[in-house]
Amino acid sequence: MKIVLAAGTGQIGALLARSFLARGDDVVVLTRGTRGLARVVTWDATTLGDWAAELDGADVVVNLAGRSVNCRYTEANLAEMLRSRVDSTRVIGEAIARAAHPPRVWLQMSTATISAHRLDAANDEATGIIGGSELGVPDYWRRSVEIGTAWERSLAEAVTPRTRRVALRTTMVMSPDRGGIFDVLLGLVRRGLGGPIGGGAQYVSWIHDADFVRAIDFLIARDDLDGAVNLAAPEPLPQADFMRALREAAAVRVGLPATTWMAEIGAWALRTDTELLLKSRRVVPGRLRDAGFEFTQPSWPAAARDLVSRWRASS
Numbered sequence: 001m002k003i004v005l006a007a008g009t010g011q012i013g014a015l016l017a018r019s020f021l022a023r024g025d026d027v028v029v030l031t032r033g034t035r036g037l038a039r040v041v042t043w044d045a046t047t048l049g050d051w052a053a054e055l056d057g058a059d060v061v062v063n064l065a066g067r068s069v070n071c072r073y074t075e076a077n078l079a080e081m082l083r084s085r086v087d088s089t090r091v092i093g094e095a096i097a098r099a100a101h102p103p104r105v106w107l108q109m110s111t112a113t114i115s116a117h118r119l120d121a122a123n124d125e126a127t128g129i130i131g132g133s134e135l136g137v138p139d140y141w142r143r144s145v146e147i148g149t150a151w152e153r154s155l156a157e158a159v160t161p162r163t164r165r166v167a168l169r170t171t172m173v174m175s176p177d178r179g180g181i182f183d184v185l186l187g188l189v190r191r192g193l194g195g196p197i198g199g200g201a202q203y204v205s206w207i208h209d210a211d212f213v214r215a216i217d218f219l220i221a222r223d224d225l226d227g228a229v230n231l232a233a234p235e236p237l238p239q240a241d242f243m244r245a246l247r248e249a250a251a252v253r254v255g256l257p258a259t260t261w262m263a264e265i266g267a268w269a270l271r272t273d274t275e276l277l278l279k280s281r282r283v284v285p286g287r288l289r290d291a292g293f294e295f296t297q298p299s300w301p302a303a304a305r306d307l308v309s310r311w312r313a314s315s
Helices: 011-022 050-055 075-098 141-157 181-190 209-221 239-250 260-269 286-290 300-314
Strands: 002-006 026-031 039-042 060-063 105-111 164-170 172-174 206-208 227-231
Touching: 002 011, 011 026, 011 172, 011 209, 026 050, 039 050, 050 075, 060 075, 075 105, 075 141, 105 141, 105 209, 141 164, 164 209, 172 181, 172 209, 181 239, 181 300, 206 209, 206 300, 209 227, 227 286, 239 300
Parallel strands: 002 026, 002 060, 026 039, 060 105, 105 164, 164 227, 172 206
Antiparallel strands: none
Protein backbone atom coordinates (compact mmCIF):
# COMPACT_ATOMS: atom_id res chain seq x y z
CA MET A 1 0.00 0.00 0.00
CA LYS A 2 0.96 3.61 -0.44
CA ILE A 3 0.36 5.49 2.81
CA VAL A 4 0.72 9.24 3.22
CA LEU A 5 1.48 10.39 6.77
CA ALA A 6 0.75 14.08 7.16
CA ALA A 7 2.86 15.56 9.98
CA GLY A 8 4.43 12.16 10.44
CA THR A 9 7.69 13.07 12.18
CA GLY A 10 6.46 13.15 15.79
CA GLN A 11 6.14 10.26 18.22
CA ILE A 12 2.92 8.86 16.80
CA GLY A 13 4.00 9.44 13.21
CA ALA A 14 7.29 7.64 13.82
CA LEU A 15 5.43 4.78 15.51
CA LEU A 16 3.19 4.31 12.48
CA ALA A 17 5.97 4.85 9.95
CA ARG A 18 8.10 2.12 11.54
CA SER A 19 5.21 -0.31 11.42
CA PHE A 20 4.21 0.48 7.84
CA LEU A 21 7.79 0.34 6.58
CA ALA A 22 8.44 -2.94 8.36
CA ARG A 23 5.75 -4.66 6.32
CA GLY A 24 6.91 -3.11 3.06
CA ASP A 25 4.43 -0.28 2.52
CA ASP A 26 5.36 2.77 0.45
CA VAL A 27 5.31 5.54 3.07
CA VAL A 28 5.41 9.27 2.33
CA VAL A 29 5.76 11.76 5.16
CA LEU A 30 4.40 15.28 4.71
CA THR A 31 6.40 17.61 6.94
CA ARG A 32 7.54 21.19 7.34
CA GLY A 33 11.05 19.87 7.96
CA THR A 34 13.49 17.86 5.90
CA ARG A 35 13.90 14.60 7.83
CA GLY A 36 11.75 11.57 8.49
CA LEU A 37 11.82 7.79 8.64
CA ALA A 38 10.45 7.52 5.09
CA ARG A 39 10.40 9.59 1.91
CA VAL A 40 9.78 13.21 2.87
CA VAL A 41 7.69 15.78 0.99
CA THR A 42 7.43 19.36 2.22
CA TRP A 43 4.09 20.96 3.01
CA ASP A 44 2.93 23.91 5.09
CA ALA A 45 -0.25 22.21 6.41
CA THR A 46 -2.28 25.20 5.23
CA THR A 47 -2.22 25.60 1.45
CA LEU A 48 -2.35 23.29 -1.55
CA GLY A 49 0.98 22.63 -3.23
CA ASP A 50 2.98 20.00 -5.07
CA TRP A 51 2.57 17.72 -2.05
CA ALA A 52 -1.09 17.17 -2.98
CA ALA A 53 -0.02 14.94 -5.88
CA GLU A 54 1.12 12.34 -3.34
CA LEU A 55 -2.50 11.73 -2.34
CA ASP A 56 -3.54 10.98 -5.93
CA GLY A 57 -3.22 7.21 -6.17
CA ALA A 58 -2.43 6.66 -2.49
CA ASP A 59 -4.36 4.00 -0.60
CA VAL A 60 -4.43 5.70 2.80
CA VAL A 61 -3.83 9.17 4.21
CA VAL A 62 -3.31 9.65 7.94
CA ASN A 63 -3.35 13.28 9.10
CA LEU A 64 -1.65 13.84 12.46
CA ALA A 65 -1.10 17.60 12.13
CA GLY A 66 -1.79 19.96 15.02
CA ARG A 67 0.08 22.13 17.48
CA SER A 68 1.07 20.26 20.63
CA VAL A 69 -1.31 20.63 23.58
CA ASN A 70 1.65 20.42 25.98
CA CYS A 71 1.81 24.16 26.56
CA ARG A 72 0.28 26.96 28.58
CA TYR A 73 -3.31 27.53 27.48
CA THR A 74 -2.85 31.17 26.55
CA GLU A 75 -5.14 32.79 23.99
CA ALA A 76 -2.34 32.70 21.44
CA ASN A 77 -1.61 29.02 22.00
CA LEU A 78 -5.27 28.04 21.97
CA ALA A 79 -5.76 29.95 18.70
CA GLU A 80 -2.78 28.14 17.18
CA MET A 81 -4.10 24.77 18.36
CA LEU A 82 -7.39 25.50 16.60
CA ARG A 83 -5.88 26.95 13.43
CA SER A 84 -3.32 24.19 12.94
CA ARG A 85 -5.94 21.46 13.28
CA VAL A 86 -8.69 23.02 11.20
CA ASP A 87 -6.41 24.31 8.42
CA SER A 88 -4.54 21.03 7.96
CA THR A 89 -7.78 19.03 7.92
CA ARG A 90 -9.37 21.43 5.44
CA VAL A 91 -6.43 21.34 3.03
CA ILE A 92 -6.14 17.54 3.16
CA GLY A 93 -9.82 17.44 2.21
CA GLU A 94 -9.18 19.82 -0.68
CA ALA A 95 -6.32 17.67 -1.95
CA ILE A 96 -8.45 14.51 -1.79
CA ALA A 97 -11.31 16.25 -3.58
CA ARG A 98 -9.00 17.20 -6.48
CA ALA A 99 -7.41 13.77 -6.82
CA ALA A 100 -8.31 11.69 -9.86
CA HIS A 101 -7.70 8.55 -7.80
CA PRO A 102 -8.31 9.58 -4.17
CA PRO A 103 -7.30 7.46 -1.17
CA ARG A 104 -9.89 4.93 -0.14
CA VAL A 105 -9.58 5.90 3.53
CA TRP A 106 -8.64 9.07 5.41
CA LEU A 107 -7.74 8.58 9.07
CA GLN A 108 -7.89 11.97 10.75
CA MET A 109 -6.41 12.51 14.19
CA SER A 110 -8.86 13.83 16.78
CA THR A 111 -8.89 13.81 20.58
CA ALA A 112 -10.55 11.95 23.42
CA THR A 113 -10.60 15.28 25.26
CA ILE A 114 -13.75 16.04 23.29
CA SER A 115 -15.55 13.86 25.84
CA ALA A 116 -16.90 15.29 29.07
CA HIS A 117 -15.03 15.38 32.36
CA ARG A 118 -16.82 12.76 34.45
CA LEU A 119 -16.28 10.23 37.22
CA ASP A 120 -19.65 8.50 37.22
CA ALA A 121 -19.50 6.58 33.93
CA ALA A 122 -17.35 6.01 30.87
CA ASN A 123 -17.72 7.82 27.55
CA ASP A 124 -18.07 5.65 24.47
CA GLU A 125 -18.99 6.90 21.00
CA ALA A 126 -22.70 6.05 21.24
CA THR A 127 -23.67 7.06 24.78
CA GLY A 128 -20.80 9.29 25.86
CA ILE A 129 -21.24 12.98 26.59
CA ILE A 130 -19.44 15.68 24.66
CA GLY A 131 -17.83 18.10 27.08
CA GLY A 132 -18.00 21.86 27.39
CA SER A 133 -20.91 22.32 29.79
CA GLU A 134 -19.72 20.45 32.88
CA LEU A 135 -20.29 22.01 36.27
CA GLY A 136 -17.54 22.51 38.81
CA VAL A 137 -14.60 22.65 36.38
CA PRO A 138 -12.63 25.65 35.10
CA ASP A 139 -14.51 27.53 32.37
CA TYR A 140 -11.55 27.47 30.01
CA TRP A 141 -11.63 23.65 29.80
CA ARG A 142 -14.42 24.04 27.26
CA ARG A 143 -11.89 25.53 24.84
CA SER A 144 -10.27 22.13 24.30
CA VAL A 145 -13.69 20.67 23.53
CA GLU A 146 -14.45 23.50 21.11
CA ILE A 147 -11.15 22.86 19.35
CA GLY A 148 -11.92 19.14 19.12
CA THR A 149 -15.43 19.69 17.74
CA ALA A 150 -14.16 22.22 15.18
CA TRP A 151 -11.48 19.71 14.16
CA GLU A 152 -14.05 16.97 13.57
CA ARG A 153 -16.41 19.41 11.84
CA SER A 154 -13.67 20.21 9.31
CA LEU A 155 -13.41 16.50 8.57
CA ALA A 156 -17.19 16.11 8.24
CA GLU A 157 -17.45 19.10 5.88
CA ALA A 158 -14.84 17.79 3.45
CA VAL A 159 -16.34 16.76 0.11
CA THR A 160 -14.69 13.38 -0.42
CA PRO A 161 -17.44 10.97 -1.57
CA ARG A 162 -14.99 8.28 -2.68
CA THR A 163 -12.91 8.36 0.51
CA ARG A 164 -14.01 6.86 3.82
CA ARG A 165 -13.30 9.18 6.74
CA VAL A 166 -12.52 8.20 10.34
CA ALA A 167 -11.99 10.62 13.24
CA LEU A 168 -9.44 9.07 15.61
CA ARG A 169 -10.49 10.17 19.11
CA THR A 170 -7.14 9.27 20.56
CA THR A 171 -6.16 8.94 24.20
CA MET A 172 -2.57 8.99 25.49
CA VAL A 173 -0.49 6.66 23.32
CA MET A 174 1.96 4.90 25.60
CA SER A 175 5.25 3.92 24.00
CA PRO A 176 8.79 3.68 25.43
CA ASP A 177 10.15 6.24 22.94
CA ARG A 178 12.12 9.09 24.46
CA GLY A 179 10.20 12.33 24.82
CA GLY A 180 6.76 10.72 24.72
CA ILE A 181 4.13 10.88 27.45
CA PHE A 182 5.19 7.54 28.95
CA ASP A 183 8.80 8.70 29.13
CA VAL A 184 7.65 11.85 30.95
CA LEU A 185 5.47 9.95 33.43
CA LEU A 186 8.16 7.37 34.10
CA GLY A 187 10.63 10.19 34.69
CA LEU A 188 8.35 11.63 37.37
CA VAL A 189 8.04 8.21 39.01
CA ARG A 190 11.79 7.66 39.01
CA ARG A 191 12.25 11.03 40.74
CA GLY A 192 9.73 10.08 43.44
CA LEU A 193 7.04 12.43 42.12
CA GLY A 194 4.62 9.86 40.75
CA GLY A 195 1.84 10.17 43.29
CA PRO A 196 -1.82 11.20 43.05
CA ILE A 197 -2.52 14.70 41.76
CA GLY A 198 -5.44 16.71 43.09
CA GLY A 199 -6.68 13.65 44.99
CA GLY A 200 -6.18 11.27 42.06
CA ALA A 201 -9.86 10.45 41.45
CA GLN A 202 -9.80 11.74 37.86
CA TYR A 203 -9.69 8.96 35.28
CA VAL A 204 -6.79 8.37 32.91
CA SER A 205 -7.49 6.86 29.49
CA TRP A 206 -4.60 5.44 27.53
CA ILE A 207 -3.66 2.96 24.80
CA HIS A 208 -0.56 0.77 24.46
CA ASP A 209 1.52 1.53 21.37
CA ALA A 210 1.14 -1.99 19.95
CA ASP A 211 -2.65 -1.79 20.23
CA PHE A 212 -2.65 1.70 18.73
CA VAL A 213 -0.83 0.46 15.63
CA ARG A 214 -3.06 -2.61 15.43
CA ALA A 215 -6.17 -0.43 15.73
CA ILE A 216 -4.96 1.76 12.87
CA ASP A 217 -4.44 -1.33 10.72
CA PHE A 218 -7.90 -2.57 11.75
CA LEU A 219 -9.53 0.71 10.72
CA ILE A 220 -7.70 0.72 7.40
CA ALA A 221 -8.98 -2.77 6.63
CA ARG A 222 -12.56 -2.36 7.82
CA ASP A 223 -14.51 -0.59 5.09
CA ASP A 224 -17.64 -0.55 7.27
CA LEU A 225 -16.17 1.78 9.92
CA ASP A 226 -16.31 5.53 9.54
CA GLY A 227 -17.00 8.55 11.73
CA ALA A 228 -15.68 8.92 15.27
CA VAL A 229 -13.79 6.00 16.81
CA ASN A 230 -12.27 6.03 20.31
CA LEU A 231 -8.68 4.80 20.38
CA ALA A 232 -8.46 3.82 24.03
CA ALA A 233 -7.75 0.73 26.07
CA PRO A 234 -10.94 -0.74 27.56
CA GLU A 235 -9.86 -0.21 31.18
CA PRO A 236 -9.31 3.45 32.12
CA LEU A 237 -8.55 3.92 35.79
CA PRO A 238 -8.26 6.69 38.39
CA GLN A 239 -5.04 8.65 38.25
CA ALA A 240 -3.98 7.50 41.73
CA ASP A 241 -4.30 3.84 40.66
CA PHE A 242 -2.66 4.55 37.31
CA MET A 243 0.44 6.02 38.95
CA ARG A 244 0.54 3.31 41.63
CA ALA A 245 0.68 0.65 38.90
CA LEU A 246 3.43 2.55 37.11
CA ARG A 247 5.43 2.84 40.35
CA GLU A 248 5.08 -0.89 40.92
CA ALA A 249 6.20 -1.65 37.37
CA ALA A 250 9.25 0.58 37.87
CA ALA A 251 9.98 -0.84 41.37
CA VAL A 252 9.68 2.62 42.93
CA ARG A 253 8.16 2.57 46.40
CA VAL A 254 7.38 6.24 46.97
CA GLY A 255 5.28 8.65 44.93
CA LEU A 256 4.77 12.06 46.49
CA PRO A 257 1.24 13.42 46.09
CA ALA A 258 0.47 16.89 44.77
CA THR A 259 -2.47 19.10 45.64
CA THR A 260 -4.23 21.07 42.94
CA TRP A 261 -2.36 24.26 43.79
CA MET A 262 0.94 22.39 43.74
CA ALA A 263 0.02 21.02 40.32
CA GLU A 264 -0.70 24.58 39.15
CA ILE A 265 2.76 25.70 40.23
CA GLY A 266 4.40 22.69 38.60
CA ALA A 267 2.47 23.18 35.36
CA TRP A 268 3.48 26.84 35.27
CA ALA A 269 7.13 25.91 35.77
CA LEU A 270 6.98 23.27 33.02
CA ARG A 271 5.05 25.59 30.66
CA THR A 272 2.12 23.21 30.42
CA ASP A 273 -1.48 23.22 31.68
CA THR A 274 -3.21 21.44 34.56
CA GLU A 275 -6.16 20.45 32.38
CA LEU A 276 -3.90 17.69 31.05
CA LEU A 277 -3.54 16.39 34.62
CA LEU A 278 -6.87 17.11 36.26
CA LYS A 279 -9.53 16.51 33.63
CA SER A 280 -11.15 13.08 34.04
CA ARG A 281 -10.89 11.40 30.64
CA ARG A 282 -12.91 8.24 31.17
CA VAL A 283 -13.06 7.03 27.58
CA VAL A 284 -13.67 3.48 26.33
CA PRO A 285 -13.48 1.90 22.83
CA GLY A 286 -17.10 1.04 22.16
CA ARG A 287 -16.95 0.86 18.37
CA LEU A 288 -13.65 -1.01 18.18
CA ARG A 289 -14.85 -3.71 20.55
CA ASP A 290 -18.25 -3.98 18.86
CA ALA A 291 -16.42 -4.51 15.56
CA GLY A 292 -14.42 -7.38 17.05
CA PHE A 293 -11.09 -5.72 17.78
CA GLU A 294 -9.20 -7.55 20.54
CA PHE A 295 -6.67 -5.70 22.68
CA THR A 296 -3.35 -7.34 23.48
CA GLN A 297 -2.85 -4.94 26.41
CA PRO A 298 -6.27 -4.12 27.88
CA SER A 299 -5.06 -3.64 31.48
CA TRP A 300 -2.70 -0.89 32.63
CA PRO A 301 -0.61 -2.84 35.20
CA ALA A 302 0.48 -5.40 32.59
CA ALA A 303 0.94 -2.72 29.95
CA ALA A 304 3.06 -0.64 32.34
CA ARG A 305 5.33 -3.62 33.06
CA ASP A 306 5.83 -4.19 29.33
CA LEU A 307 6.58 -0.52 28.68
CA VAL A 308 9.02 -0.20 31.57
CA SER A 309 10.87 -3.32 30.40
CA ARG A 310 11.15 -1.98 26.84
CA TRP A 311 12.15 1.47 28.09
CA ARG A 312 14.99 -0.05 30.09
CA ALA A 313 16.08 -2.24 27.19
CA SER A 314 16.23 0.75 24.84
CA SER A 315 18.32 2.76 27.30
